[in-house]
Amino acid sequence: xxxHPAAALSCRVDARDVDLDLTIxxxxxxxxxxxxxxxxxxxxxxxxGHLRPDSGxxxxxxxxxxxxxxxxxxxxxxxxxxxxxxTLEQRPGLFPHLTALxxxxxxxxxxxxxxxxxxxxxxxELEAVGCADLASRRPHQxxxxxxxxxxxxxxxxxxxxxVLLDEPLAALDVEVAPxxxxxxxxxxxxxxxxxxxxxxxxxxxLAGDVVVVLSGRVAQTGTVEQVLTRPTxxxxxxxxxxxxxxxxxxxxxxxxxxxxxxxxxxxxxxTDSWRRGVRAIATVDPRSVAIRAxxxxxxxxxxxxxxxxAWPARVVSVAPAGALTRVTAELRDxxxxxxxxxxxxxxxxxxxxGVGVMLxxxxxxxxxxxxx
Numbered sequence: 001x002x003x004h005p006a007a008a009l010s011c012r013v014d015a016r017d018v019d020l021d022l023t024i025x026x027x028x029x030x031x032x033x034x035x036x037x038x039x040x041x042x043x044x045x046x047x048x049g050h051l052r053p054d055s056g057x058x059x060x061x062x063x064x065x066x067x068x069x070x071x072x073x074x075x076x077x078x079x080x081x082x083x084x085x086x087t088l089e090q091r092p093g094l095f096p097h098l099t100a101l102x103x104x105x106x107x108x109x110x111x112x113x114x115x116x117x118x119x120x121x122x123x124x125e126l127e128a129v130g131c132a133d134l135a136s137r138r139p140h141q142x143x144x145x146x147x148x149x150x151x152x153x154x155x156x157x158x159x160x161x162x163v164l165l166d167e168p169l170a171a172l173d174v175e176v177a178p179x180x181x182x183x184x185x186x187x188x189x190x191x192x193x194x195x196x197x198x199x200x201x202x203x204x205x206l207a208g209d210v211v212v213v214l215s216g217r218v219a220q221t222g223t224v225e226q227v228l229t230r231p232t233x234x235x236x237x238x239x240x241x242x243x244x245x246x247x248x249x250x251x252x253x254x255x256x257x258x259x260x261x262x263x264x265x266x267x268x269x270x271t272d273s274w275r276r277g278v279r280a281i282a283t284v285d286p287r288s289v290a291i292r293a294x295x296x297x298x299x300x301x302x303x304x305x306x307x308x309x310a311w312p313a314r315v316v317s318v319a320p321a322g323a324l325t326r327v328t329a330e331l332r333d334x335x336x337x338x339x340x341x342x343x344x345x346x347x348x349x350x351x352x353x354g355v356g357v358m359l360x361x362x363x364x365x366x367x368x369x370x371x372x
Contacts, residue, residue, distance in 0.1 A: 004026070004059075004061050004062030005023045005024060005025050005026060005059070005061075005062075006024045006025065006026045006027070006028075006060070006061060006161060006162050006192030007023070007024040007047055007058075007059065007060050007061075007161075007162050007192065007194070008022070008023040008024070008058075008059045009021070009022060009043065009046050009047065009053075009056070009057070009058045009059070010056045010057060011046065011053030011054075011055060011056025011057055011058060011066075011067075011068070012053060012054050012055045012056055013042055013046070013051065013053060013054055014054045015054075016039065016042050016216065017215075017216050018039040018042045018043075018216035019216055019217055020039060020042070020043055020046075020213070020216070020217070020218060021218055022043065022211050022218055022221070024047075024162065024192050024193070024194050025192070025209075026061075026192055027190050027191065027192060028192060028193075028208050028209055029188060029191070029192075029193040029195060029206055029207045029208050029209070030193065030194055030195065030207060030208070030209045030210070030211060031195045031196075031197060031202065031203050031206070031207035031209070031210045031211070031224070032044075032194060032195065032196050032210075032211050032213060033196070033197065033198070033203070033210060033211070033212055033213070033235075033236075033239060034212060034213035034214055034219075034235060035214070035235055038213045038214055038215060038216065039213045039215075039216040039217075040196045040213055041166070041196065042216075043194070043196075043213070044087070044164050044166055044194060044196060046058050046066065047060075047085060047162065047164060047194060048080050048083070048085050048087055048164055049065065049066065049077070049078060049079055049080035049081075049082075049083050049085065050080055052066055052077050053066060053067070053068055054068060055068045056068060057076075060083060060084075060085070060161055060162065061161055064076055065077070065078040065083060066078065083161075084158065084159070084160050084161040084162070085160060085161065085162045085163075085164060086107075086155040086156075086158060086160040086162075086163055086164065087155075087163075087164040087165075087166060088148075088151055088152060088155055088163070088164070088165050088166070088168040089166045089167070089168060090166070090167050090168065090170045090171040091171060092139070092147040092148050092150065092151035093151065094139040094142075094147060094150060094151060094154070095139070096138065096139050096140065097138075098138070099135065099136050099137060099138055100126060100131060100134050100135050100136070100137050100138075100139075100142065100150045101119060101122050101123065101126065101135035101136065102122075103122075103139070103150060103154050104121075104122035104125050104126055104150065104153045104154045104157050105118040105119050105121070105122035105157070106154065107154060107155075107157050107158035108121050108122070108157055108158060111158060121157055122135075122153070122157055123135065125153035125154070125156055125157045126150070126153050128153065128156075128187065129149040129150070129152055129153045129183060129187065130149060130183075131146060131149050131150055131153065134146060134150070143176075144171065144172055144173065144176060145172060145173075145176035145179065145180055148168065148169075148172065148180050149180070149183065152183065152184065152187060156187060160191075161192065162192050162193070162194065163188060163191055163192070163193045163194075164193075164194050164195075164196075165184070165193060165194070165195040165196065165197075165206070166196050167196055167197055167198070168180075168184070169181060169197075169199070169202065170198075181201070181202065181205050181206065182205070184205075184206055185205050185206055188206070193206070193207075195207055200228070200239055200240070200241070203224050203228070203239075204224060207224055208223060208224065209221070209222065209223055209224065210222060210223070210224050210226075210227040210228075212227065212232075212233060212235065212236050214233060214235060219232065219233050219236075220232045220233065220236060220372070227240075228240040229268075229283075229367075230268065230281075230283075230367075230369055231244060231281075231283065232281065232371060232372055234336075237283065240283075241285070241286070242283045242284060242285055242286070243283065243284045243285075243286060243289075243336065243337040243338050244281060244282075244283060244335075245257065245263055245281070245282040245283075245284065245331070245335055245337065246279065246280070246281055246282075246335065246371070247261075247263055247279075247280060247282070248277060248278070248279060248280065249274060249275060249276050249277060249278050249279075249280045249370070250262075250276060251276075252267070252274075253265060253266065253267060253363070253368065255280045255282060255368065257331060257332075257333050257335065258333040259331060259332035259333035260332075261311045261312075261331060261332065261333075262308075262309070263282045263309060263311075263366065263368075264308040264309055264363040264366065265282055265309075265363050265364075265365075265366025265367060265368040266363065266364060266366065266367060266368060267368045267369065268367050268368065268369045269369065273370040274368075274369075274370050278370055278371070279370070279371040280368060280369065280370050280371055281368070281369055281370075281371050282366050282367065282368050283366070283367045284337060284361055284365070284366055285365060286326065286338040286339050286340045287340050288361055288362065288365035288366075289337060289338070289339035289340075289341075289359055289360070289361050290339070290341070290359075290360040290361070291327060291329075291339055291341055291345065291346075291349060291351070291357050291358070291359060291360070292310075292349075292357065292358040292359075292360055293349060293357065293358070294312060294356040294357055294358055307360050307361070307362055307363075308362070308363040309359075309360065309361040309362070309363060309366060310358050310359070310360050311331055311337070311358065311359045311361075312331075312332060312356070312357075312358055312359075313329035313330055313331050313332070313337065313356075313357055313358070313359050314329060314330050314354065314355070314356050314357070315327060315328070315329050315351055315352060315353055315354065315355045315356075315357060316328045316329060316330050316336065316353060317353060318346060318351050318352060318353070320343060320346075322343075323342060323343055324340050324341065324342060324343065325340070325341055325342070325343045325345075325346040325351070326338060326339070326340055327339045327340075327341060327346065327351055329357060329359060331359075337359055339359065
């Protein structure tokens with residue numbers, strides 16, 4: 001018997017210009033990432049039942065729970081309170097008049113479980129998140145981290161088919177977030193999860209797969225490693241902490257940008273899709289980029305003579321960060337490359353917006369792959 005995905009949606013929301021097609025496999029944790037306004041929250045709202053699609057359908061465990069009305073048939077929409085879907089957000093949203101134990105027991109009670117059984121289940125869930133000793137406290141007596149733990153216990157007490165995480169760590173102190181991240185990773189093992197986050201740490205710790213959403217459409221999917229090591233968009237590249245340079249294949253280890261700059265590197269894999277004329281991508285770690293003055297004085301040794309990548313560029317921004325300075329420079333075709341150099345080097349070169357420079361990168365530190 002074929003196992004259905006825990007959740008799947010293939011639908012459009014006209015008012016938001018969102019047209020999404022994505023799947024949450026059973027037992028998998030999928031991160032949905034993208035810039036603000038890309039459609040991430042719309043995806044969660046469709047899965048939760050807070051939003052209806054204008055066309056297409058939403059499925060939970062193979063069942064259609066929301067769909068656009070087909071002429072001659074009633075419109076299908078299972079409301080949020082009848083779906084076994086729970087959401088954890090930045091704010092725990094605990095009922096202020098209930099104790100921690102009563103908050104966790106609320107879900108089972110609302111689904112018809114007897115009070116004694118609901119309280120027993122609530123105690124078990126509180127114990128699992130390390131908050132059994134806080135059972136009698138009300139939300140105003142809990143810290144931010146404790147409240148988020150209780151919220152997780154409350155979510156899992158109803159045995160959800162799908163857990164939605166909408167940046168659950170964003171409001172926590174940096175000292176507290178790592179412990180909650182570890183707890184989420186432990187308690188959500190084997191569950192179907194859709195996670196919205198802007199933090200790469202959350203991807204590695206909490207997700208197995210990633211869906212990149214841009215302008216209301218799915219732009220890239222894959223495992224966390226695949227997406228962060230082979231990003232196909234500027235957003236995904238920024239998330240991975242690398243620069244993305246696009247061009248056209250001209251040789252076995254070289255592509256050429258629209259402005260004619262040669263980019264030489266190491267191909268990530270040998271495939272037939274790498275051939276002259278196809279579109280390709282290069283990724284560059286900012287720490288591997290050296291910055292030189294745009295021109296070399298007469299009689300001086302050329303510092304780029306033994307390096308296969310030397311790209312003329314113009315500085316766009318300079319951002320000091322302690323001993324290092326992050327420099328963003330624009331190539332001749334407008335593509336941007338980031339570099340992290342010592343603050344002393346930035347001062348010696350008098351780096352500032354508008355200054356012309358040469359970006360120097362060894363071929364061994366550039367990864368090449370064909371554009372999907």
